[in-house]
Amino acid sequence: MSVLQLLWFVLIGVLWSGFLFLEGYDFGVGMQFLTLARDHHEREALYKTIGPTWDGNEVWLVTAGGATFAAFPYWYASLFSGFYLLLLGVLLALIYRGVSFEFREHMPTRQGSAIWERLIAIASFFAPFFLGIILTAMVSGTPMDAKGNVSAGFFDYFTLFTLVGGIAVALMSYVHGLNYTRIRIDGPMRQRAACQLKVLYPLLLAGEALFAVLLFFYTNFIQTKPVPVLLILVVIVATTVLGWFMTVKMEKEVLPFITSGLTLVEVAILLFVGLFPRVMVANNPLHSLTIESASSSPYTLQVMTIISLTVLPIVLGYQIWSFWVFRKRIIAKKVVE
Amino acid sequence: MNALVGIVDLARFQFAMTTIFHFFFVPMSIGLGIVVAVMETLYVIKKDEIYKKMTQFWGKIFLLSFAVGVVTGLIQEFQFGMNWSEYSRYVGDIFGAPLAVEALVAFFAESTFIGLWSFTWDRFKPAVHVIFIWITAIASMISSLWILAANSFMQNPVGYAIDNEKGRAVLTNFGDLLLNKQLWIEFPHVVVGTLVTAGFIVAGMSAFKLLKLKQDDPEVPLFRKSINIALVVGLVGLGGAFITGDQHAFELQSMQPMKYAAMEGVDETINSSKRADKAQPWAAIAVTNPKTHKSIAKIEVPYALSILGNHSLTGGTTKGTIELNKEFEAKYGKTKGDIKDYYVPENTLFYSFRVMAMGAGLLALVAIVALWFNRKKSQLILTQRWFLWVMGVMTFFPFVVNTAGWLVTELGRYPWVVYGLMTIADAVSPNVSVASLLFSNIVYFLTFSTLGGVMIWLSRRVLHQGPYYEQEATQTDRDPYDDLAGKEAQV
Numbered sequence: 091m092s093v094l095q096l097l098w099f100v101l102i103g104v105l106w107s108g109f110l111f112l113e114g115y116d117f118g119v120g121m122q123f124l125t126l127a128r129d130h131h132e133r134e135a136l137y138k139t140i141g142p143t144w145d146g147n148e149v150w151l152v153t154a155g156g157a158t159f160a161a162f163p164y165w166y167a168s169l170f171s172g173f174y175l176l177l178l179g180v181l182l183a184l185i186y187r188g189v190s191f192e193f194r195e196h197m198p199t200r201q202g203s204a205i206w207e208r209l210i211a212i213a214s215f216f217a218p219f220f221l222g223i224i225l226t227a228m229v230s231g232t233p234m235d236a237k238g239n240v241s242a243g244f245f246d247y248f249t250l251f252t253l254v255g256g257i258a259v260a261l262m263s264y265v266h267g268l269n270y271t272r273i274r275i276d277g278p279m280r281q282r283a284a285c286q287l288k289v290l291y292p293l294l295l296a297g298e299a300l301f302a303v304l305l306f307f308y309t310n311f312i313q314t315k316p317v318p319v320l321l322i323l324v325v326i327v328a329t330t331v332l333g334w335f336m337t338v339k340m341e342k343e344v345l346p347f348i349t350s351g352l353t354l355v356e357v358a359i360l361l362f363v364g365l366f367p368r369v370m371v372a373n374n375p376l377h378s379l380t381i382e383s384a385s386s387s388p389y390t391l392q393v394m395t396i397i398s399l400t401v402l403p404i405v406l407g408y409q410i411w412s413f414w415v416f417r418k419r420i421i422a423k424k425v426v427e
Numbered sequence: 428m429n430a431l432v433g434i435v436d437l438a439r440f441q442f443a444m445t446t447i448f449h450f451f452f453v454p455m456s457i458g459l460g461i462v463v464a465v466m467e468t469l470y471v472i473k474k475d476e477i478y479k480k481m482t483q484f485w486g487k488i489f490l491l492s493f494a495v496g497v498v499t500g501l502i503q504e505f506q507f508g509m510n511w512s513e514y515s516r517y518v519g520d521i522f523g524a525p526l527a528v529e530a531l532v533a534f535f536a537e538s539t540f541i542g543l544w545s546f547t548w549d550r551f552k553p554a555v556h557v558i559f560i561w562i563t564a565i566a567s568m569i570s571s572l573w574i575l576a577a578n579s580f581m582q583n584p585v586g587y588a589i590d591n592e593k594g595r596a597v598l599t600n601f602g603d604l605l606l607n608k609q610l611w612i613e614f615p616h617v618v619v620g621t622l623v624t625a626g627f628i629v630a631g632m633s634a635f636k637l638l639k640l641k642q643d644d645p646e647v648p649l650f651r652k653s654i655n656i657a658l659v660v661g662l663v664g665l666g667g668a669f670i671t672g673d674q675h676a677f678e679l680q681s682m683q684p685m686k687y688a689a690m691e692g693v694d695e696t697i698n699s700s701k702r703a704d705k706a707q708p709w710a711a712i713a714v715t716n717p718k719t720h721k722s723i724a725k726i727e728v729p730y731a732l733s734i735l736g737n738h739s740l741t742g743g744t745t746k747g748t749i750e751l752n753k754e755f756e757a758k759y760g761k762t763k764g765d766i767k768d769y770y771v772p773e774n775t776l777f778y779s780f781r782v783m784a785m786g787a788g789l790l791a792l793v794a795i796v797a798l799w800f801n802r803k804k805s806q807l808i809l810t811q812r813w814f815l816w817v818m819g820v821m822t823f824f825p826f827v828v829n830t831a832g833w834l835v836t837e838l839g840r841y842p843w844v845v846y847g848l849m850t851i852a853d854a855v856s857p858n859v860s861v862a863s864l865l866f867s868n869i870v871y872f873l874t875f876s877t878l879g880g881v882m883i884w885l886s887r888r889v890l891h892q893g894p895y896y897e898q899e900a901t902q903t904d905r906d907p908y909d910d911l912a913g914k915e916a917q918v
Contacts, residue, residue: 142542145497149534155504156527163519163595170508170515171856174863181505182870185498189878192494196487196885239512239858386520387590387597397528405535412539415547 091367091382094391098161099381102154103362109150110354116144118267120187120214123207130200132279133207135422139274142416146409160394164238164384165369172232172240176247179220187213218263219256223247226255229361230308234372238379251308258297262354265290269347276419291334298327311364322360329353437864438510438855445502448875450833451826452496457571458625459489460564462660467557481649484894485629488886490545495878514844514854521587521598525577533570537563568618575614576604581845583609583682612675619667624825626661627790630654630797631822632890634815642809646893654801658794665791680736685769686839688748689776691732694722696747699733706741707732715773720748748773771841779831786828793821
């Protein structure tokens with residue numbers, strides 16, 4: 091394994107982490123269109139908190155996909171064709187969610203807008219749910235032949251482990267979204283979000299514990315790399331407890347948001363550490379794709395490295411600047427009509 | 428092999444459907460981005476409120492098209508892996524790079540700055556605010572450069588070598604990929620096409636609106652100015668389209684002769700030196716038998732193909748599809764994968780090419796008349812209502828023209844997915860079932876019908892509401908920081 095191959099494995103992990111941290115709260119806020127907002131004005135306010143930036147956050151996923159294609163074409167080919175229907179689900183969720191943000195603004199009536207708002211909430215749940223299933227199924231092993239063709243059936247995708255994984259990612263996104271709402275909204279929704287968090291943190295911790303147990307049975311993570319994997323699992327739980335503590339006891343807002351984002355990042359780290367040095371786990375270990383066997387040629391990796399390391403700092407710069415521009419709190423209030 | 432036919436056909440249908448639908452909105456949003464940027468620049472220079480209203484009004488249509496363009500673009504990036512996994516394995520070393528770079532250098536910029544642009548009307552000075560739309564427009568143009576670099580590799584593979592050990596093509600020169608001759612005839616043609624598309628959408632929608640308005644309505648000047656700006660942009664685009672299109676066809680003779688022969692309906696080789704007039708005739712109408720690949724009927728214009736293909740009144744040779752098929756069989760073997768022959772769908776290419784070229788000619792004619800009718804001193808644009816109808820119908824023309832152009836380009840590389848290197852049948856995902864593909868085709872079809880329908884309906888609504896709609900309403904939509912005031916704003 092060359093340095094560049096390792097670098098690109100790490101970079102794709104970084105892109106996934108960035109995506110989960112940023113789009114995670116966008117998904118959470120999207121779900122809150124149905125679960126937290128009570129009327130049109132509150133949904134409008136929720137939209138204003140993510141409206142200008144959600145699209146840029148989603149590009150992290152697009153870039154992760156493109157980087158996988160460029161740096162590990164065999165991984166890209168096996169993953170995308172092997173998880174066909176799940177990816178179709180992700181795509182549909184992202185498609186309907188994306189257009190709904192725009193369509194709702196131009197509807198003649200509020201009832202009309204409410205249709206798209208419902209769609210946003212539903213799609214915002216299914217996108218992280220399906221992605222969670224894909225990520226956990228990817229690490230738990232699929233029926234893959236020596237050429238890398240996955241022939242998975244329904245029960246290869248949907249196991250207890252992948253379902254818990256899917257729900258965990260969706261729930262983490264939701265909690266992350268509530269924390270985001272608390273720092274971007276003022277008024278009743280800010281309080282309601284805190285109330286929901288008090289209930290959801292214990293549930294999330296229970297889910298994480300279950301996930302850790304299932305990880306032992308459905309993957310070989312703990313068997314092959316006990317120290318790092320267990321350490322990351324402890325850190326995930328500790329970060330969640332910390333977020334819970336700071337939300338309930340200390341009534342902090344910004345710090346819990348950072349912890350809930352970090353939990354999602356730590357999940358990405360867990361999956362990538364567990365995968366290493368593989369990229370796709372086959373039921374027959376001989377067929378697993380590895381960083382070395384799935385990667386592009388050294389030349390392509392060199393070119394991609396030069397371009398990415400030049401452009402990525404600029405991207406980070408203007409994206410962070412745009413978060414700074416849209417930092418103010420928003421209040422849902424009825425406008426005189 | 429028989430079992431694979433279903434997969435290949437379904438995957439091809441899906442690629443055609445998703446790409447065509449996506450490419451309705453790509454040139455629309457890139458072009459509208461430029462038109463809107465021009466309008467806002469006029470606002471900054473002239474400081475006339477009418478240009479601000481105009482920018483915001485067409486900005487709404489721009490944002491709608493951008494949203495649909497972005498989400499349908501997601502499918503493009505995913506489907507190479509989903510439906511064409513063998514392709515992704517074979518050329519991923521080359522093809523993946525421009526896609527990843529596209530996301531890095533273009534998608535991030537356009538999505539971040541479009542957010543800044545649409546939410547900060549009252550927070551930045553106009554001279555700063557206008558920068559956001561220019562960055563968005565230029566970034567979306569740069570994105571087309573990268574995706575077309577990928578497409579150009581499929582049309583004319585360069586900068587690669589075959590790695591026999593791993594059984595794949597590998598990139599040997601990234602610069603070659605960017606300097607691909609095909610890219611630099613394709614990219615300019617697409618860019619000018621976006622200007623044409625946006626120009627006629629704005630002009631056509633304005634025409635529909637003028638049909639509804641009374642002649643002394645205060646909105647009339649805004650739409651008349653819109654027509655002028657849009658059609659100037661559109662005519663610049665059309666001029667560019669004719670130049671780059673001519674160059675494109677000219678280069679095809681050496682790069683993809685089969686595509687060129689089919690486009691021009693040449694079945695038997697035309698050698699001008701063997702003809703009495705020493706020139707190649709051009710087929711205005713031709714019907715080819717798809718089984719024998721021989722021409723059944725033809726109406727020819729003398730000299731014209733020499734002018735088009737040889738850039739002179741006489742001379743030149745155009746190889747016919749029949750001779751080319753023999754050459755390809757000699758070069759690539761009689762059977763490669765599923766291929767029985769190397770013919771392309773001649774009739775589709777022939778008529779798609781004519782729809783594109785003649786559609787563009789018609790648009791140019793309408794644009795010139797419209798600009799004449801819409802002179803400052805003239806009221807003709809308002810009195811000649813039949814012409815407003817003609818302009819209105821032209822709203823839909825760029826979509827037809829763009830699609831026809833891509834049909835020529837993409838069907839013309841049949842049976843290759845990468846020209847001369849890999850066939851379409853070898854590129855498909857072998858592990859995806861017919862049921863999955865059928866299901867996804869149906870879902871995409873229903874989704875696109877819905878999105879297209881809603882898009883048209885909402886565009887009509889925006890047009891109906893007009894540019895002064897928000898002032899009368901509650902102003903909740905435009906600026907979050909005044910209406911839904913933040914803590915700081917309340918103090």
